[in-house]
Amino acid sequence: MTAPPRVFAHPPKPGVTLERGGVTFCVYAGHAERVWLCLFDGENETRHAMSDVGGGLWAIFRDDAGLGTRYGYRVRGRWAPDQGYRHNEAKLLLDPYAQAVDGEVTWRPEVFGHVVDDEFHGDDAVRDERDSAPYVPRSVVVDETYDWGDDASGPRVPMADTVFYETHVAGFSRLNPEVPEHLRGTYAGLAHPASVAHLRSLGVTSVELMPVHAFTDEPHLVKLRLTNYWGYNTLGFLAPHAAYASATDPQAVTREFKDMVKALHAAGLEVILDVVYNHTAEQGGHEGATFSLRGLDNRAYYRLDEHGRDVDVTGCGNSVDVRHPAAMRLVLDSLRHWVTTYHVDGFRFDLAVTLGRAPGDDFDPNAALLVAMRTDPVLSQVKLVAEPWDIGPNGWRTGQFPPGFGEWNDRFRNTVRDFWLGDVARAGAGQPGHGIADLATRLAGSRDLFAGPLRRPQAGVNYVTAHDGFPMADLTAYDSKHNEANGEHNHDGTSDNRSWNHGVEGPSDDPSIRAARLRTVRNLLGTLLLSAGVPMMTAGDEFARTQGGNNNAYCQDNETSWLSWDHDADQRQLVATTRHLTSLRERFSVLRHTTFFPGASDASDVAGLRWFGAHGRTLTADEWNDPSVHTVQAHFDGSREHEESLLLVLHNGPGDEITLPETAGVNAWEVLWDSSVPVPAQLAPETIPACSARTVNGPTMLVLTPTS
Structure with missing residues (x-):
């Protein structure tokens, strides 16, 4: 017998709250007229009207829900696209606070709130009345409890002593023969002793994981029969991506992620998450799909102009409006969730300038969200690293983030590439290069960028390569990008590579060219690991991983992107060199001073x-x-x-x-x-x-x- 509807004295927290005898569900839909909780038993759906509990929140308690319950929301409200209202109760919506996601998106016209054809083109002003439920994933109720033993949340390594290692969860172990086959390419594969042994031997301190929030593919990739490998296309900010788990049950997926963190911590390694709060998988602007935020409250969650169209400062069509309290709360609650529930040690923020754009759209280091992170009792204690740019007006902001944030130092990347690649090629041709002044500034910690009030050399995260662009080996083997496999006629990806092929484009059997390329890689690694500031390596650079000249391999879930563990003698020597360099960095504390030279x-x-x-x-x-x-x-x-x-x-x-x-x-x-x-x-x-x-x-x- 179902209990009578609960009257809430105070609005519950957004998301789900497990209680004795049932579950409380709460969601923000500030402009809604009605909201329904949709419970699923297989494909059978039952709808339950939720109560408006104030402040834009809607809530309901259900005694017929519990662990493992699959659910979603439907919202009735205005459909006025020119004013930013895009409510459509025919669309099943994912809970933005879902802690687990079951199922995947099936890209069909039904997942759009407006009418589109089979090529996903149509009239964004006309509401589509078809049900999307058969084609979208479900939110899942899971339990947060876990036996952490003596593992505690919070950073384990001072920023000055940190060496970041950026890697992809799946790509790291996918081809490793020392990892059991059923664990390769998973959270468990990254936590396997063979994986941990390699990471520890390198001397890195902090494993920075490319996005692990639940995400989906973009429709244009589906048409090309490609997939989103990198994961910068978020569906849910509180749920680990289920496809990266060896487990299939949603509760087991969350447990496997925690097992991974616990294992890495036991080995003395921090876990840093690359997080994407600047846009969502509803990308494409007003012409994008309706999975969650757009259907709940498009006007609250996204930046819109006076005509209800998305203001795009991310290059993805939509931009999350963290100036709105609901969006800002979602970001902060998500971050705290990953620290307190999953014990992660910090975050790298994708296109972080978007998160710091004030009401006038100018970047402000004292923007509300940035201040909130710096002052939050949980988040202020973990590592916060910004990618200090977006594509909006005046979007390049390296060195302008506030104290408490590190920043990717793209000036270090460009200068070091110029010195060891472009200038070497010029010297061979008898031409002048860039000289040494800017290089010296980078070696010394980039005081010109980061010596603002209350900042230290550790504000600069130095890197030569990252997931985006050529890996280090390809910097030495290709003058130009070769992205034909991405299906965009080689138009995608940057052309500003600052690379040098040493005389031959692509692979070479010439021993002198191979030796010269490896020497350049060693020069790049040495400069990276022995400069003031905080170094970040990219997975595979320690053994000269190649992507065959692809500098935008975001859609290459194959050997192009995966790390190969079948190394020749040259690669084994390069790994030994990397270990030697990190040991030198550890030995010489003068490189890790917390004041500028x-x-x-x-x-x-x-x-x-x-x-x-x-x-x-x-x-x-x-x-x-x-x-x-x-x-x-x-x-x-x-x-x-x-x-x-x-x-x-x-x-x-x-x-x-x-x-x-x-x-x-x-x-x-x-x-x-x-x-x-x-x-x-x-x-x-x-x-x-x-x-x-x-x-x-x-x-x-x-x-x-x-x-x-």
Whole structure:
């Protein structure tokens, strides 16, 4: 016998609340006239009218619901697209707070709120009256309880000591023969001892996972028989993507994700999530599908113009309007959920400028959502890293996020690529390059970008590659993108790669070209891992993974994107080099200072960091600004803090002699790494007196330390 409708003294929290004897459901639909909870037993649907409990929230308690219940919502309200109202009770809506999602989207005209044809083109002003329920996934009631043992939420590694490792959950283990076949490409596969052993051996501290929120494919990919591999197309902000689990039951999916986090934590590794709150899978603007937010309250959840059309600052057609309290609360509740329920250690925010656009659409570092994250007692204690741009007006904002946020440092990426790739190619042709001034600034922690009030060098997350673009091996093998497999006639993806193919486009059997490419990869890795700031590696760069020249492999769920574990001798040597470089970073704390060193052009007698040219003397003003200069030496002096000191020599010209500098208290230098040597184990012991010459036989990076 069903209990009488509950009267709520206060609005429940959005989502579901498991109670003794049933479940309370609550959802925001601020402009709705009526809202129904839809419960499913298989394909059989029963609808239950919900109560308006104030503040735009609708709620109901059901004693016939419990763990495993499949549900959704339907909303009746105005259909006035020119004013932003797109209510359509024929469309089953996913709970934005669903903690598990069962089923997938079947791309048919019925999933659109407006009338479209089989090619998904139509009149967005005409409401479609067909039922979408057979073609959209269900929200699922699950239990949050889990035995975490002594595992606690919150970061485990100071930002200064962090080394990020960006990877894809499925692609990391899909081809690993040491992982049982049924676990490959899953959360359990990433948590398998073979996966963990590789991560630990690399010396990384924090595994940054590409999107794991429940997501779906875009319709144009379905037409091309491709899939969204990267996952930047969110359906649900609180639910782990079910396809990445070896389990099939929704409750078991959530448990497998927690098992993964617990296993990585036990190995001393943090878990960072790449999260996409700037847009949703209802992308395409007013012509997009209706899965959830658009049908609940399009005017509240999305940025709209005066004609009810989406204001697109993301490049995906729609932009979540985090200025609205309902949208901002959804983002904050989602973030807290992943920290408290799943124990994740931080977040990387995709197109984060969208999250900081104030009511006038200008970026504001004190925008409400950014302030809320910085002051929240849970979120202020985890790592927050912004991708500091979007495609809206004045969207490039590197260095302008507030204290408490790290930022992807695209200036580091561009400068390091220019120095080791473009400028080396120019030097070979007798042409000037970019010089060394900007490179020195990046080595020193990008003070020009991140030295704002209350910020530190660790605000800059340095990277040379990321999921988006060429992997490191392809930077050395392709001058141009080769994205034909994406089905867009090679028009997608950036053309600004700053790459250099070393004379041959694509794979080469020429031993000299292969050796030169590997040497360049070592130079890139060395610069990344031994600069001030926080380094981020991309999975597979440690063994020269290739994507065959595809620099936008978002839709390539195949060997193009997956990590191959069948390594040749060169790749094994590169892994050993990566391990050596991370061990050097760990050894030399002077690279991890939490205050900025002097700038590149400061006087040579300023303590902390001193700069020298190829001749071993302090660089002159003319040399700093000379585009033909190929060599810079950076002496990270830790003597005043009783730390070990370090000398980095970066030379991107042809063979030459470099004179090592003479500094106070240093009589000789011990070579710890030479990028011209394929593997650290082959490096012969070498001590060089100060002011002595040392030959470099081409583009080379040296790492030295003072010795008595």
